[in-house]
Amino acid sequence: MWFTAGLLMAGAVVGNAVLIGQMSGREPVLVLARDVAWGQPVSGDDVKTVDLPVEVGAFAVREVAQAGIVGQVAGRNLHAGDLLAPDDLAAQAVPGPGQWVLGLRLEPGRYPARGLAPNDPIAVHPAPDEGVSSGSGTQQSGQEFPARVVHVSPPDADGAITADVLIPESTAPAAVEAAVGGAQVSLLGPPQK
Known part of the structure; x- marks a missing residue:
């Protein structure tokens, strides 16, 4: 013991x-x-x-x-x-020099079902202009541009979200067109090597 x-x-x-x-x-x-x-x-x-x-x-x-x-x-x-x-x-705040943060209101079905998160790389496709058609009968839309998600709001009563996106200043005209006329957003994968 x-x-x-x-x-x-x-x-x-x-x-x-x-x-x-x-x-x-x-x-x-x-x-x-x-x-x-x-x-x-x-x-x-x-x-x-x-x-x-x-x-x-x-x-x-x-x-x-x-x-x-x-x-x-x-x-x-x-x-x-x-x-x-x-x-x-x-050390660099967002947006940095030569960058803008722009809000895009996205209707349901115009962004991925999994939603968007900060730092997601996306492609923004301005919605077709319903009032203008080309000679072939198809609607024309603005130029697609790359962006990165900064912040996303919760869905509103209609299910739409607002995504603050970081864009290069050079894409501002297309981005403003998308903000005013509506847009479709695609989630991008990692860059190819």
């Missing part, structure tokens, strides 16, 4: 020594406290501190750098509970 108690005490002492040794190899790093959409500024309330092993902390933003990340923007969609890595942040 005394022998068993002695073994248990020795095991506890060794276990505590290992735990203390592991804790001394930890450091405070930043983890997302809540979701932050691509292009949105990161605030101090968006992150929290957790202690992780030094090996894991090498890939994360350390707590001492928290003041420097406030005001930077999310370089991708950031999710609550994820480690905050330096590559997750960008």
Whole structure:
């Protein structure tokens, strides 16, 4: 009996020594406290501190750098509970130089059924002009242009959404035409290599 108690005490002492040794190899790093959409500024309330092993902390933003990340923007969609890595942040606000953010009201059936999310690459196809037809009898529409989703509103009573999209300034005429006359949006895949 005394022998068993002695073994248990020795095991506890060794276990505590290992735990203390592991804790001394930890450091405070930043983890997302809540979701932050691509292009949105990161605030101090968006992150929290957790202690992780030094090996894991090498890939994360350390707590001492928290003041420097406030005001930077999310370089991708950031999710609550994820480690905050330096590559997750960008200094450039959205829109940047030579860019516009334009709102497009999209009727049901004119955007993918899965919906749109911030940072989605899309192609915007201006709706055909119902009052103008070409010699072949088909309706003409404006020029298609690429864009990136910044923000999406919840559906309204008619099921329509408003998508704020980031566009290059050079596509502004086609984008304004799509905003005024309606548009169809296609979700794009990753670029081909």
